[in-house]
Amino acid sequence: MSELRAVGLSVTYGDTVAVHPLDLRVPGGRLLSVTGPSGAGKSSLLWALAGAIRPAAATVRGTVCVDGSVLEDREGAARAGVVLVPQGNGLGGALTAEESVLVPLLALGVPAREALARVDDSLTRVGLAESGRHLVDQLSGGQQQRVALARAFALRPAVLLADESTSDLDAENRGRMIAALREEAARGASVVLATHDLEAAAETDATLALDEGVATWVRTL
Numbered sequence: 001m002s003e004l005r006a007v008g009l010s011v012t013y014g015d016t017v018a019v020h021p022l023d024l025r026v027p028g029g030r031l032l033s034v035t036g037p038s039g040a041g042k043s044s045l046l047w048a049l050a051g052a053i054r055p056a057a058a059t060v061r062g063t064v065c066v067d068g069s070v071l072e073d074r075e076g077a078a079r080a081g082v083v084l085v086p087q088g089n090g091l092g093g094a095l096t097a098e099e100s101v102l103v104p105l106l107a108l109g110v111p112a113r114e115a116l117a118r119v120d121d122s123l124t125r126v127g128l129a130e131s132g133r134h135l136v137d138q139l140s141g142g143q144q145q146r147v148a149l150a151r152a153f154a155l156r157p158a159v160l161l162a163d164e165s166t167s168d169l170d171a172e173n174r175g176r177m178i179a180a181l182r183e184e185a186a187r188g189a190s191v192v193l194a195t196h197d198l199e200a201a202a203e204t205d206a207t208l209a210l211d212e213g214v215a216t217w218v219r220t221l
């Protein structure tokens with residue numbers, strides 16, 4: 001089981017405080033939702049947790065630890081198994097769904113046979129086993145969200161940060177994806193879902209609400 005911990009974490013863009021200092025602990029096995037209206041600071045928080053905000057873009061203060069080790073930068077976060085599914089998915093439209101899941105695995109040195117098995121498994125988990133050969137550009141917005149989640153699942157993250165990953169989904173697929181996020185937690189991951197959808201948030205273990213960057217626990221872990 002992993003553990004994600006943030007202490008005094010804040011994000012500031014120039015004069016705009018996107019995330020006021022907050023503390024957070026997500027043990028492995030748990031699924032946390034971060035809610036709030038547009039502009040509340042959800043993406044900024046997830047990107048800061050992933051070590052993915054460039055120093056030139058914003059000032060990030062505080063510390064983020066995985067299993068007690070402080071993350072110094074994005075490379076360190078990636079080594080610690082922190083995977084971010086960004087809003088907008090971050091997929092290349094010219095790759096197929098299968099290739100989108102496969103390429104990061106091969107880049108990380110996962111042997112081809114193992115990588116292909118993980119591609120099959122993760123696309124099946126998101127209900128896209130039949131769409132693996134389709135170009136990402138030929139898939140709907142909701143299907144693209146599911147490919148992005150499949151790509152993250154295949155990486156077997158220690159910490160999974162999903163930014164609005166259910167926003168384009170119908171109720172059935174939203175439930176299915178939250179169940180899949182829960183499976184990642186059951187595998188031992190610390191999972192955080194940023195969402196403006198309160199119905200999705202209600203299905204998670206705990207909810208942290210952001211309002212103009214100020215965090216309030218709605219339900220604690």
Ligand SMILES: Nc1ncnc2c1ncn2[C@@H]1O[C@H](COP(=O)(O)OP(=O)(O)OP(=O)(O)O)[C@@H](O)[C@H]1O
Pocket residue numbers: 013016017018036037038039040041042043044045057087196
């Ligand atoms: N690169 C940036 N430069 C300047 N300000 C930014 C930048 N990114 C975000 N902000 C500001 O930081 C605040 C929080 O934005 P953020 O995208 O984190 O919110 P959000 O809750 O994820 O919103 P949404 O649900 O619309 O994605 C907003 O006031 C936004 O305008």
